[in-house]
Amino acid sequence: MLTVLSVEARKLNRSLAALLAVAAPSLIAIFQFFNVMRGKAPMPWEMWMAGSGAIWAFFMLPMSVTALTALVAHMEHGPKSWDHLRALPLARWKIYAAKAICVLTVVAAMSVAVLVFSWVAVRLAVALRPELEPTGTPDLVRHAGTLGLMLCAALLMVAIQLWTALRYSSFVPGLVVGIGGTFFAVVATSAKAGVFLPWQMPVNMLSSEPWRVTTALGLGGGVGLLALIALTLHLSRREVL
Structure with a gap:
């Protein structure tokens, strides 16, 4: 298994996965940098760090998963290398x-980058405008824990996106699913039923209602893990992709 993981990691290294992993957190950091710079008075650290996490969970995480899973699948669909892979001993x-493990590893790395890049962005902005030094102390450990919960809640979304991307040789079905899921997650933000939508489960980790947090985490993490196992078994039994 370690050999297979090593090969997949080398494939990702030669792809645009690294660019995607840096670009998405960087966009959030740039947004926060200019938000701080346009401020009139100091704001709490909590607002800046929680804001970055919200942007990540609400929009950038679903779209990044959509792009990443399409990229991972296209590495095999593009050169039509499935027959070769499946013939290996x-x-x-x-x-x-x-x-699946590589996708989750990249998403986890991006989650860490969101935390680090956002903190750096605020520090850079404050270096240019010292009078806007945020109040309070940034609780990076707590925010890291929240981002970790978002990753767990995103397992079902990752499974659906990866399953679709690997199942169909065209990248279009995966993009349609990802864009459609993100769209409905955005327009159904305040709906109670939205907690059952896989693309909205990560952002529910920021909810003040405990039932939304536990429901989204249980479905996103628990059912998501089962879905990842199911996709592995299902695709491994198919003769043609």
Whole structure:
């Protein structure tokens, strides 16, 4: 399994995955930088860090997962290398499990980057405008924990996107699913039923209502893990992709 993971990591390294992993958190950091710069008075650290997490969970995380899963699938769909991969002397499920693990690893790295880049962006803005030094102390550990919960709640979304991207040779179905899911998550933000939408589950980690947090985490994490196992078993039994 380690060999398969190593090969998948090298494939990602030669793709645009690294650019995507840096670009998405950087856009959030740039947005926060200019938000601080246009301020009139100091604001709490909590507002800046929580704001970055909200942007990530609300929009950038779903769209990043959509792009990343399409990229991972296209690495095999593009050169039509599935026949070669499936003919190798190893259990087929390892191929799909390795891809899922790599996707989750990249998303986890992006979550860390959101935290770090946002903190750096605020510090840079304050260096230019010292009078806007945020009040309070940034609780980076707590915000890191929240981002970790968002990642767990996003497992079901990742499973759906990866399943769709690997199942269809065209990247269009995966993009349609991702864009459509994000759209309905945005327009159904205040709806109670929105907590059951996989693309909205990560942002529910910021909810002040405990039932929304536990429901989204249970469905997104628990059902998501089962979905990842199911996609691995399902795709490994298919003869043609």
